[in-house]
Amino acid sequence: MSLLLRTLAANRIGMDVLLEHLGIGRSIYLAGSRLRTVAWTAGIDSDWLQQRTVQRHTEAGDRFFVLAGHRVHGRLLVRGACPQLCAKCVHAGGCCLLPWELACVCACPLHNSLLLDRCQRCRAVIRWNRQALDVCHHCQWPFAPSSESAEVPAGAIRWSTWITQRLGDPPYAAACALGMPRWLDGLSIDGAFRVVEAFGCIEQDARPVEHRSQALISARSMAQMLDRGLNRLNMLEVSSAEQRQLVDLVDLPTLERLAKYGITETDRLTGRALLRAGGLRRPKSMRKGGRRQRGQLSLFDSEAP
Template structure:
């Protein structure tokens, strides 16, 4: 019997290893066709994160995210953005056949577009600080798109808060990891659902956030608001405005504004905004009670650079209700574009 050389055995073992790793994970959508570079072709699942999809493509094909970057001609320091999207989708035979909005596209003024939405500031998205629901990961091995929103804080399906730390070692998770369900710390990220105390108000706010992301008309009435036509960007700006300031009349911490928050900090901001909004509704005086705890910048920024005219009109109304007619009129006078509009 001819003895197999060590090189042959190693080559065969490598091929078998890649083959076993390159099986479609649960929830994947194989297209039963092959590209020139990657053997297994997947399509994004409904509601899947763009970067999460790329992680799933890499792990299903038995390669690292670092290798996927190399194949797309990217450097290790580059983040996945829309300018790389065609090259990345070409690796799985989807170039030109999939809507080009899975990854963030930088726009003038410092904002981004992604998932069909315009975000005035990049910190609305957390592409450098991923978060997850352990039970979703265990059940589907798919990252949800709403996890990419800085102020998306809960999984409504499993009734738990999103997290950005490994359940075992508490290390902050990364996109550069072996797979959706395994952390770079070599611990499994998926786990059983843990029932947590998520208030009805928080559930309502999370549902509004997800409906807006999915281009569905949300119901604002559970939180005492009526704002048809409001964009996702304006809604998140409103939550930032109500929840950024920790104590009355104190400035928000600069790091909270200039970088995506941790999952815990995001939850704190959202809970704080809900508490203040609920108090204003129950007092009967509306938003006028909140001037000393509302950050002006997110509202003013949306008024001056809105995603649509509904955003401008609604945020102007909120701004006047919170800070008063005089301060709202002063804002209009300072900006020529606003002076052409009727505030009242």
């Protein structure tokens, strides 16, 4: 998308103007004839463009997205019309990177900083329909490097490094080499994120993070959720006493959806295995008393499927 934006900026044309002029609406999700039309207009090979843009598909009533051959479910994982960027990378390379299209890639491993999702000056959400790659569409102010680099959780950096490499050409670093569970390597990007989301989306006080009520989670909240989830996943390999602390801090419906609707068979099997994990079962003294929170299922009990 950044190549399209640079081409349009050179001709002083807004992206929304181009899409409407071509009669294909304002959606940035390009596929089929819409993608070929934009590729022809910009002088870009359509196959090349397809590998570098998010594709939205519907199959048997199921809507999903494809990025660089990787299939993902859910609006939470795709930034769409509200992109994010690293100002230092944009200034140095003059383009936006493919991994930034995924909301779960919330940090720049090269500069150890959070990606920007809002203009630092006017706080407007960043949009593709802007005059240049490095300026805000609302106030026209240049984006400055993130000032939050020292506060980026280590887990978010490790995760963003891993996903960035998986979106590129193999080989890529094994998850265990980055301090993450080795079995994440066998999951799809979507499946791996769902596991980390399930273990990280509930804060210590049992409140879910902002994405439970918002369509798109901020880079800051995403980084905190990823770091929290990875730390809790690492607890699965320690004593059962520490594992039991996770019972009320895991979003069980997310794991249940993974077990039922995971993209790959390995995703689904992993979801089921986590739901059946003996070390995560509630102690017997906790199974009889008290009501579960609404939406929490008895998936850590022995009767779990």
